[in-house]
Amino acid sequence: MRVFVPCDSAALSVGADEVAAAIARLDSTIEIVRNGSRGALWLETLVEVETPAGRIAYAPVRPEDVQSLFDADFLHGRAHPLLLGKTDEIQWLASQDRVTFARVGIIDPLSLDDYRAHGGLIGLRKALNLSGEGVIDEVTESGLRGRGGAGFPAGIKWRTVAQTYSNQKYICCNADEGDSGTFADRMLIEGDPFTLIEGMTIAGIAVGATAGIVYLRSEYPHAIATLQKAIDIARASDWLGSRVLGTTHSFEIQIRVGAGSYVCGEETAMLESIEGKRGVVRAKPPLPAIEGLFGQPTVINNVLTLSTVPMILAQGAHAYKARGVGRSLGTQVFQLAGNIARGGIVEKAFGITLDELVNTYGAGTLTGRPLRAVQIGGPLGAYFSTAQFETSMDYESLIAAGGMLGHGGVVVFDESVDLAVQAKFAMEFCAIESCGKCTPCRVGSTRGAETIDLIIQGVRVDENKKLLLDLCEVMTDGSLCAMGGLTPMPVKSAMINFPADFTGAAR
Amino acid sequence: MKYSPWSHEAALVLLATLREEKGPVLMALQLMQKEFGYVHKECVELIANSFNKSRADVHGVLTFYHDLRTAPPGEHQISICVAEACQAVGARGLEKEVKAKFGNETTDAFCFGNCALGPAVMVDGKLIGRATLAKIEKARL
Numbered sequence: 105m106r107v108f109v110p111c112d113s114a115a116l117s118v119g120a121d122e123v124a125a126a127i128a129r130l131d132s133t134i135e136i137v138r139n140g141s142r143g144a145l146w147l148e149t150l151v152e153v154e155t156p157a158g159r160i161a162y163a164p165v166r167p168e169d170v171q172s173l174f175d176a177d178f179l180h181g182r183a184h185p186l187l188l189g190k191t192d193e194i195q196w197l198a199s200q201d202r203v204t205f206a207r208v209g210i211i212d213p214l215s216l217d218d219y220r221a222h223g224g225l226i227g228l229r230k231a232l233n234l235s236g237e238g239v240i241d242e243v244t245e246s247g248l249r250g251r252g253g254a255g256f257p258a259g260i261k262w263r264t265v266a267q268t269y270s271n272q273k274y275i276c277c278n279a280d281e282g283d284s285g286t287f288a289d290r291m292l293i294e295g296d297p298f299t300l301i302e303g304m305t306i307a308g309i310a311v312g313a314t315a316g317i318v319y320l321r322s323e324y325p326h327a328i329a330t331l332q333k334a335i336d337i338a339r340a341s342d343w344l345g346s347r348v349l350g351t352t353h354s355f356e357i358q359i360r361v362g363a364g365s366y367v368c369g370e371e372t373a374m375l376e377s378i379e380g381k382r383g384v385v386r387a388k389p390p391l392p393a394i395e396g397l398f399g400q401p402t403v404i405n406n407v408l409t410l411s412t413v414p415m416i417l418a419q420g421a422h423a424y425k426a427r428g429v430g431r432s433l434g435t436q437v438f439q440l441a442g443n444i445a446r447g448g449i450v451e452k453a454f455g456i457t458l459d460e461l462v463n464t465y466g467a468g469t470l471t472g473r474p475l476r477a478v479q480i481g482g483p484l485g486a487y488f489s490t491a492q493f494e495t496s497m498d499y500e501s502l503i504a505a506g507g508m509l510g511h512g513g514v515v516v517f518d519e520s521v522d523l524a525v526q527a528k529f530a531m532e533f534c535a536i537e538s539c540g541k542c543t544p545c546r547v548g549s550t551r552g553a554e555t556i557d558l559i560i561q562g563v564r565v566d567e568n569k570k571l572l573l574d575l576c577e578v579m580t581d582g583s584l585c586a587m588g589g590l591t592p593m594p595v596k597s598a599m600i601n602f603p604a605d606f607t608g609a610a611r
Numbered sequence: 612m613k614y615s616p617w618s619h620e621a622a623l624v625l626l627a628t629l630r631e632e633k634g635p636v637l638m639a640l641q642l643m644q645k646e647f648g649y650v651h652k653e654c655v656e657l658i659a660n661s662f663n664k665s666r667a668d669v670h671g672v673l674t675f676y677h678d679l680r681t682a683p684p685g686e687h688q689i690s691i692c693v694a695e696a697c698q699a700v701g702a703r704g705l706e707k708e709v710k711a712k713f714g715n716e717t718t719d720a721f722c723f724g725n726c727a728l729g730p731a732v733m734v735d736g737k738l739i740g741r742a743t744l745a746k747i748e749k750a751r752l
Contacts, residue, residue, distance in 0.1 A: 382672055483694065
C-alpha cells in the first residue's frame, strides 16, 4: 500500500511532515512516498493513495484530518469530505500541458528507478548518440528560449560556447530564483531534480563542458538538500563522473549556495559570486558564452531552460515547437501567487490569456475582494490592470503591452493595494539590492523612492511626477544591467495603468 | 539553532577543507557562519591568509551579502518575507505585529519561494506558510 505525501517546501510549510507522521503513526505498514508537489498549492497538503484504479487524492489534509481519513477507509479510496477523486482527473491539473513539469509530483524525486520508469534519461541517451552539433541543432530547432527572463534562444547561446575554443568550459545553472511570485525552479529541483541534472549533462556534452555548477539561493535549504542528494545518487550510478552512461564523456556538477543577494540572479553578478567575490555586475561584452566563469566559455541557463532540454531531445524539437505562438514556442511554467484563491504552477503553451490564468485557474483573489492589479515577471515586471486581461501570455505580447514575461510569476493584488506604495517599494528594493557599480541604479533608486514619497504626500505632485519619469528614463537607458534598467518598469506601469494612485490624494 | 563556540583552531581545520575549491572566499565565510553562527572578527584575516587574498577582498565579500553577520545570533531567528507576493496577503501588517513582539530577533527577507501560500515566514530554519503571529509563536517554542 503506497500513500503519497509531498515533501515540497510549500507543502511542508502547511504541515505535510505532520500529516505524514500522523499517517505513519496510525498504520506503520503503509509505504509513504514523499513526492514533489503536483503544483496545486492551495490544495496542500494533497495526500494521494495508490489504488488499482489509479491515484486518488484527498486535499487539503491537515494533521487533525488523518484519523477521520482512516475511519473512512481512505486507503481504498472511499468517500470523505476531502475526497477529490482521481488526481489525474482534477480539472485544474488535467487541463494543463505539463512538459517541463511532467514528472513533478508524480515520482519519488530521489528514486532513479522511478525517474527511468517515467521517461528519464531517454533525452541524454539520444544526445550521446548525436554529435554536439546535432544536439545544438535540435535545441535551436525547438525554439527554446531562456526561461530566466531574458528569453534569449538557448541553442544560439550553446553554439557560441561550442564554437569558442577552451580546455575548460562550464555549464552554470542559474537557480537564484529571487523574483517574488516565482517558485518553479524550487519546485522542479525539489520534485524532479534528476531532470535538471540530465539537462545540464546534455548541455555539457553539446558544448564540450565537463563541469557544471548550480548557483542555488540560500533561501531554499530544502532544494539544496534534495539536489545534493540527487547529485550524489547520479554520481554513485553510472551517470555523473568520468564516464557518463559508459561513454567517454565526463561531467560533474557542484552546488554553490547564494548568500541572500537579489542581484546575484543577474548572470554576470552570479559568475562573480560563484568566483567567491562581491556580486558586482560585469560589463558586457565580453559575453559569458565567450569569457564567463573564471574567464572561460560558459553556458548560463535558468533551471527551467535546462530542465526542458531532456524532453526536447526525447520527444523531438517538432513536438515541442508545435506548442505556443509566434516566436514564443513550447510551454511556460506560470506561477500564480500573492492574493490568489488557487495559487500554484500552471504549465501551458504560450498564448493563454492573463484572464484565463488569473480567473479560470486562479479563481480570483484569496480574500474574495475585487482584483485590482497583477504584477507579471517579478519585482522588475509591470503592474497590469484588469483592463489588460486579454493580453496573451507570451514574450512579444507582454512587451507590446508594456511589460515582460520574466520568469513567469504572476502576483495578484486585491482592491486594497496602493500602486504608489508598490512603485515606491520597487525603488526601495532596487536601492537595497543594487550592486552599486553604476550610478543610475545605485543613486537613482534612492532618489526615486524619495520622489514617489513626495508624490504620495501630495508635495508638488505634477512636478515630481515629471521628475520621476525623467529619472526612470535615465535608469532605463543608463544602467549597466536589468536591475536598474528594469526597476522603472513597475514604477511607470503603475503610473500609467493606475493614475488615480498618483494624485497625491490619500486613497 | 546550535552552533559551536568560536575556535581559531577549529576554523583553520574547516578552512583547510576548501583548499581545492576555486574561488573559495564566499564559501569560506558561509562555512564559518554555519559552524559558529556568525563570522568572527578573526575570520577575515584567517580567510585572507588561507587563500592568498587581501583582507580588503575578504571584508568586501563579507559586507556585500545580506546573509552574512558579524555578531552571534540570538536563540531564535525569525525572517519575514516582505516581497510583493507576501505584501499582497498582508505581510506588512504581520511584520509590524511580529516586530512589536520579537523585534530583536526578526529580520526582513525577500522571498522564500512560497508565494502562493503567503505570508511566508522562516522561524529557526522552518518555513511557515499562511503565517500568523500565533503560528510563529508556536514554531518558535
